[in-house]
Amino acid sequence: MAEHLDSTGDFPIRVRGVKNVFGEHVVHDGLDLDVRRGEIIGVVGGSGTGKSVLMRSIIGLQIPAEGEIEVLGSTITDARDDEDIDIRSRWGVLFQGGALFSTLTVAENVEVPLREFYPEIGDELRHEIARYKVLLSGLPAEATSKFPSELSGGMKKRAGLARALALDPELLFLDEPTAGLDPIGAAAFDSLIKGLQQTLGLTVFLITHDLDTLYEICDRVAVIADKKVIAVGTIPELLATDHPWIQEYFNGPRGRAAKDAQNRNDAAKDAQNRNDAARDAQDRNAPTGVVDNRPAGQA
Numbered sequence: 001m002a003e004h005l006d007s008t009g010d011f012p013i014r015v016r017g018v019k020n021v022f023g024e025h026v027v028h029d030g031l032d033l034d035v036r037r038g039e040i041i042g043v044v045g046g047s048g049t050g051k052s053v054l055m056r057s058i059i060g061l062q063i064p065a066e067g068e069i070e071v072l073g074s075t076i077t078d079a080r081d082d083e084d085i086d087i088r089s090r091w092g093v094l095f096q097g098g099a100l101f102s103t104l105t106v107a108e109n110v111e112v113p114l115r116e117f118y119p120e121i122g123d124e125l126r127h128e129i130a131r132y133k134v135l136l137s138g139l140p141a142e143a144t145s146k147f148p149s150e151l152s153g154g155m156k157k158r159a160g161l162a163r164a165l166a167l168d169p170e171l172l173f174l175d176e177p178t179a180g181l182d183p184i185g186a187a188a189f190d191s192l193i194k195g196l197q198q199t200l201g202l203t204v205f206l207i208t209h210d211l212d213t214l215y216e217i218c219d220r221v222a223v224i225a226d227k228k229v230i231a232v233g234t235i236p237e238l239l240a241t242d243h244p245w246i247q248e249y250f251n252g253p254r255g256r257a258a259k260d261a262q263n264r265n266d267a268a269k270d271a272q273n274r275n276d277a278a279r280d281a282q283d284r285n286a287p288t289g290v291v292d293n294r295p296a297g298q299a
């Protein structure tokens with residue numbers, strides 16, 4: 001008997017036995033994956049292993065030749081076209097290039113899904129929601145009236161993120177969000193994603209080649225190779241496997257550099273926490289917040 005997939009509970013995304021084929025080219029064959037509610041799952045694999053095709057299959061833009069995909073309780077693989085998928089408003093997607101409409105301002109881009117899914121919302125409220133999403137994505141208020149061509153690469157990503165967040169999604173799909181950003185911009189984007197996951201309770205499906213992102217913000221990592229998800233787990237769990245690609249990826253020079261960087265960040269955060277704790281203890285011991293500097297006898 002076929003296993004019953006339950007994507008309404010702890011696993012909002014469940015993928016079973018998926019096969020994707022383009023002509024003679026088999027991209028996935030027997031691919032399984034469960035995504036846990038509230039996690040950031042990183043999806044890695046060599047170029048062309050089908051990370052984006054998997055994401056497109058999960059959001060109904062690519063119908064697999066075989067297999068079953070359930071998202072938030074709906075069987076995506078039964079839909080005839082993406083209009084059939086009535087849960088599209090419950091996820092947001094940031095595509096690789098941002099996919100912003102070049103003739104619309106940032107705010108108008110964010111308003112596109114609002115107009116589509118909630119046409120009854122009045123202009124004023126729609127503008128207000130769009131403005132809030134732009135600010136939530138770390139852009140200044142002035143960015144709302146800018147066109148994509150007037151934005152830097154990092155700002156375009158944030159504008160794409162604002163649009164992905166327009167409908168208060170439960171699931172956020174990100175395809176290489178830090179590609180093309182400088183290391184400082186990439187780290188800032190990582191922090192933004194982590195903060196949003198924690199404050200909004202998002203489940204995040206994140207395709208990346210960025211090892212720093214994997215170490216910094218991903219709860220688990222799924223590795224695609226040989227047309228399947230060959231392993232999924234925390235980085236230490238993956239390192240305990242002996243698959244050559246996983247070993248080379250995480251233990252190669254870039255993997256080691258990312259791990260060292262994370263160790264340094266962790267040490268800096270620990271030191272900061274210790275300082276904060278010491279300062280809090282000092283503040284608690286002080287009888288008032290006022291320091292009395294008057295010479296003895298005058299107090």
Ligand SMILES: Nc1ncnc2c1ncn2[C@@H]1O[C@H](COP(=O)(O)OP(=O)(O)OP(=O)(O)O)[C@@H](O)[C@H]1O
Nearest residue numbers: 022025027045046047048049050051052053054209
């Ligand atoms: N619409 C399509 N028609 C034909 N082939 C396709 C189509 N979409 C994807 N492919 C092929 O499927 C394979 C997987 O593509 P995909 O974009 O998912 O790879 P990826 O793992 O995301 O790669 P990268 O890391 O380089 O972005 C590639 O060989 C690609 O050429």
